[in-house]
Amino acid sequence: MKDHLVRILSKDGSLRAMAAVTTGLTETVRRKQGTDPTATVALGRLLAGAALMGSLLKGDQRLALMIEGGGPLQRLHAETDAHGHLRASLKNPVADLPPKDGRFDVAGAIGRAGFLHVIKDLGLKDPYRGMVQLYTSEVAEDLAYYLTTSEQVPSTVALGVSLETDGRIGASGGFMVQAMPGCDEALLPLLELRLQGLPPTTTLLQQGQTPTAILEQLFEGIPFTVQGEIDLDFRCGCNRPQIEAVLKGVGQDELQEMIEKDNGAAVTCEYCKEQYLFSGEELEAMKPNA
Numbered sequence: 286m287k288d289h290l291v292r293i294l295s296k297d298g299s300l301r302a303m304a305a306v307t308t309g310l311t312e313t314v315r316r317k318q319g320t321d322p323t324a325t326v327a328l329g330r331l332l333a334g335a336a337l338m339g340s341l342l343k344g345d346q347r348l349a350l351m352i353e354g355g356g357p358l359q360r361l362h363a364e365t366d367a368h369g370h371l372r373a374s375l376k377n378p379v380a381d382l383p384p385k386d387g388r389f390d391v392a393g394a395i396g397r398a399g400f401l402h403v404i405k406d407l408g409l410k411d412p413y414r415g416m417v418q419l420y421t422s423e424v425a426e427d428l429a430y431y432l433t434t435s436e437q438v439p440s441t442v443a444l445g446v447s448l449e450t451d452g453r454i455g456a457s458g459g460f461m462v463q464a465m466p467g468c469d470e471a472l473l474p475l476l477e478l479r480l481q482g483l484p485p486t487t488t489l490l491q492q493g494q495t496p497t498a499i500l501e502q503l504f505e506g507i508p509f510t511v512q513g514e515i516d517l518d519f520r521c522g523c524n525r526p527q528i529e530a531v532l533k534g535v536g537q538d539e540l541q542e543m544i545e546k547d548n549g550a551a552v553t554c555e556y557c558k559e560q561y562l563f564s565g566e567e568l569e570a571m572k573p574n575a
């Protein structure tokens with residue numbers, strides 16, 4: 286199944302939901318980042334969360350999720366735009382933690398204490414920045430907690446990543462349900478019950494269920510319309526001018542050191558791992574008073 290996302294709205298406008306399959310994307314990110322299994326699951330969940338939240342972006346808008354925690358992974362990033370392009374990275378790709386209660390110890394890898402940052406570039410002068418303390422450090426609950434408390438949109442988020450025995454991604458994806466203002470109070474407990482009754486997201490995806498089929502089960506008896514369907518792809522979007530700008534930002538002394546030591550610099554993009562090479566002459570020209 287090609288990675289994609291489906292977004293629906295109940296006919297009365299009171300409930301919104303999205304579901305995504307991100308198996309291919311997560312495998313691409315796993316290979317680029319060289320993550321161990323626990324790190325793969327943690328980053329894969331954040332990536333699926335970014336895909337779901339990104340489905341509300343328009344035009345040139347962008348969304349970034351960052352988790353900073355006290356665990357071995359230290360810092361995780363996932364970014365997306367309105368066109369279903371995603372990328373992700375993390376500070377330390379190796380959690381090196383044993384399973385806990387038979388599951389990957391994602392909360393341990395992220396760390397129980399820390400913050401979730403949400404940065405939205407909505408094309409305004411300054412990006413919107415939201416932040417909450419980590420709630421469970423399992424990612425889905427942290428995103429739901431952020432959406433419910435910080436954005437005041439009551440939300441339920443389910444994210445899943447399952448691995449094959451060789452570490453490759455078996456299935457990855459998730460879904461999210463949001464109550465809009467004026468939502469019928471009776472609907473929420475009904476949906477909660479249905480959510481609890483559903484098998485884990487990865488089981489549904491591995492059974493070959495599409496995002497549409499998952500949403501149909503959730504919304505059985507609740508009339509809805511499909512608001513959008515979009516393919517999801519890995520795309521970094523980094524380029525030489527961007528990397529140059531970063532290099533210029535390191536300052537005169539550090540540039541001089543790179544020139545003297547290596548007569549150039551090799552800068553690797555943290556997301557796609559592409560390497561950009563700069564000669565000593567190019568570095569010379571970047572000096573502020575060159």
Ligand code: ZN
Pocket residue numbers: 521522523554555556557558559
């Ligand atoms: Zn890149």
